[in-house]
Each structure stands twice: as C-alpha cells, then as structure tokens.
Amino acid sequence: MINHLTNKINEAGRKKRKLFCVFLTFGYPNVKATERLILSCEKAGVDILELGFPFSDPLADGPTIQYSSEQALKRHPSIREAFRMIQRLRTKGLRMPVVFFGYFNPILAYGLKDFPRDARAAGIDGLIVPDLTPEEEQGFQSECRRRKLSRIFLVAPTTPDVRARKIVQRSQGFIYYVSLRGVTGTRKVLPADLKAHLVKIKRMSKKPVLVGFGVSKPDQARELCGMADGVIVGSAVIEHLKRGIGCAERFIETMSRAVHG
Numbered sequence: 001m002i003n004h005l006t007n008k009i010n011e012a013g014r015k016k017r018k019l020f021c022v023f024l025t026f027g028y029p030n031v032k033a034t035e036r037l038i039l040s041c042e043k044a045g046v047d048i049l050e051l052g053f054p055f056s057d058p059l060a061d062g063p064t065i066q067y068s069s070e071q072a073l074k075r076h077p078s079i080r081e082a083f084r085m086i087q088r089l090r091t092k093g094l095r096m097p098v099v100f101f102g103y104f105n106p107i108l109a110y111g112l113k114d115f116p117r118d119a120r121a122a123g124i125d126g127l128i129v130p131d132l133t134p135e136e137e138q139g140f141q142s143e144c145r146r147r148k149l150s151r152i153f154l155v156a157p158t159t160p161d162v163r164a165r166k167i168v169q170r171s172q173g174f175i176y177y178v179s180l181r182g183v184t185g186t187r188k189v190l191p192a193d194l195k196a197h198l199v200k201i202k203r204m205s206k207k208p209v210l211v212g213f214g215v216s217k218p219d220q221a222r223e224l225c226g227m228a229d230g231v232i233v234g235s236a237v238i239e240h241l242k243r244g245i246g247c248a249e250r251f252i253e254t255m256s257r258a259v260h261g
Contacts, residue, residue: 005097005125005150005173008047009208012229019174019230020221020259021048021210022237022252023101025065026082027072028054033245038089040249042096045256050128050232053082053102060130060154064235079110083122090123099126099152099173104137112140116147126150126173134170154178157197168205175209177201177228198227218258225259 012019022041026034034051041049054069054077061069079102086098100119107115107129119127127149134141134153144151150172155164157178168175179194194211201209211224212232216239221231233255241248 001120001123001148003097003125003148003150004095004123005048005099008097009173012047012208018225018259018261019047019208019210020045020256021050021099021212021230021232022046022255023050023052023065023212023232023234025052025054025068025072025238026085027075027077028068028238029071029241030075031077031081031085033241035085035089036245037241037248037252038094038096041252042094044249044253045260046096046252047230048097048099050099050101050234051082051086051124052234053077053079053100053106055103055106057105058103062235064238068238068241079106079115080118083118083124086124087122094123097125098123099128099150100124101128101130104129104132107140112137113143116140116143116149120147120149124149126152128152128154128176130154134167152176155201157193161200164201165204168201168207171207173207174229175201175205175207176232177209177211178213179211179215179224194224195227202228218254221255221258231255231259 024034024037038049054072058066058069127144141151152173153167153171154176155167198209208229210230210232211228215221215231215233216236224231237248237252240251
C-alpha cells in the first residue's frame with residue numbers, strides 16, 4: 001500500500017518545498033464538517049493532514065483543542081468511524097497524507113495489533129501518540145513498523161540533547177518540534193530562542209522538521225519557514241472553525257499561501 005506521507009516528504013525534498021500541516025479534530029463540529037474540511041485542505045494545497053481523535057484527558061492540548069474534543073465527544077465518536085471516513089475519502093481520490101493524532105488509551109482499547117492493521121487498511125499514513133514515548137510499548141511500535149505506519153515523535157525546547165538525538169533517530173517521516181513550553185494554543189509572538197533550538201535539531205538529522213504549537217498567523221508561518229521545513233497549525237484553525245466552516249477554509253487558504261510563497 002502507498003504511504004502518501006513518505007511520497008510527500010520525498011517530493012518536498014526534491015522540490016525544496018516547505019510543508020504545511022493542518023490539525024483537525026475528528027467530529028468537530030460534526031463528522032460531515034470534518035469530511036468537507038479535509039477535502040478543502042487538499043484543494044487549498046495543504047501537504048499533510050493531522051487528524052486528532054478526541055480524548056477526555058488530552059495532556060498536550062490547550063483550551064481550544066480541548067473544547068473541540070469535548071464537543072466531539074458528545075457525539076460518542078469511535079476510531080472505527082474515523083477509519084471509515086478516511087477510507088471513504090480515499091475511494092473518492094484523496095491523496096493528501098493523513099497522520100492520526102491520538103492518545104494511547106483509546107488505541108490500547110482498540111487493540112495494539114488491530115489498530116496499525118486497520119489504520120493502514122483505511123489509508124492512514126502516520127501516527128502521533130504524544131503520551132507514548134519511544135521507549136514504551138515496543139510491541140505496538142514494532143507492529144506499526146511492520147504495517148509501514150510512520151511513527152512521528154515530538155521534541156520540545158526542554159528535551160535534553162542526548163534524548164533529542166534518540167527521538168530524532170526514531171521519528172519517521174518528519175520531526176515534530178514543539179515551538180514553546182506549554183500546551184497547544186495560539187500565541188502572539190514566537191519564542192526568542194526558537195531559531196537556536198531549530199538549528200540544533202536540524203544538525204541532528206536530515207529529516208524535515210515541522211514546527212507546531214502556537215502558530216496562528218501568516219507572518220509567523222512565513223517566518224518559521226525561513227528556519228524550519230514547515231509548520232503545523234491546529235488551534236488557530238479550530239478558533240476560525242468556531243465562526244463557521246467557511247471562515248476556517250479561508251484561513252487555511254491564507255496560511256497555505258504564506259507557507260508556499
């Protein structure tokens with residue numbers, strides 16, 4: 001089965017093109033809206049979709065994404081439902097890479113062998129589990145490798161260099177760099193020490209480094225693309241989505257132009 005994430009990363013490298021990743025919460029404000037937004041993202045030139053599965057105790061997420069999860073959970077979503085949606089979109093021609101973002105508890109409940117198998121069968125290319133470190137649950141991670149489901153790990157400003165090197169080596173597809181100390185959410189300014197941290201991380205690997213947490217404006221995206229290989233935007237998309245799907249779609253188009261020039 002094709003891994004769209006691997007293909008996209010290779011293509012961006014050849015063309016020296018920056019990568020734009022958008023985070024959406026599955027089921028917020030409803031599944032139909034999520035489907036429409038995914039197709040809108042691809043049309044707008046989004047390179048990677050990060051599909052967040054709602055969870056009651058999201059340790060990495062700030063108030064905005066927590067709100068979207070709380071609203072989505074009222075509809076009692078299931079991982080199988082999310083897989084069916086992606087599979088449905090793949091049959092309609094969706095080629096944009098899809099990375100599943102989820103916490104470990106729902107994955108454990110689904111099944112450590114069943115999840116990687118069904119995720120790949122549905123057309124999901126990668127997986128981010130913020131509360132599962134590279135050292136933990138080796139059986140699950142081996143199953144992900146066997147199914148060619150890319151495991152993407154996060155590096156934070158507070159990560160010691162020795163540990164950062166290990167994470168960078170094990171991360172597949174790209175390296176998710178957390179731009180700030182804290183949880184997700186929009187920020188007015190970027191951290192002053194961000195460039196120095198990115199230079200250090202990029203020296204550790206040739207894998208693309210995408211910056212997330214706090215990116216909310218086109219000028220921030222342009223600035224970050226001068227330092228990193230791309231950006232991840234989540235909370236700002238959700239904030240615009242609160243005002244309506246059309247508002248979110250226009251914001252995504254604006255951010256895509258800022259990233260791609």
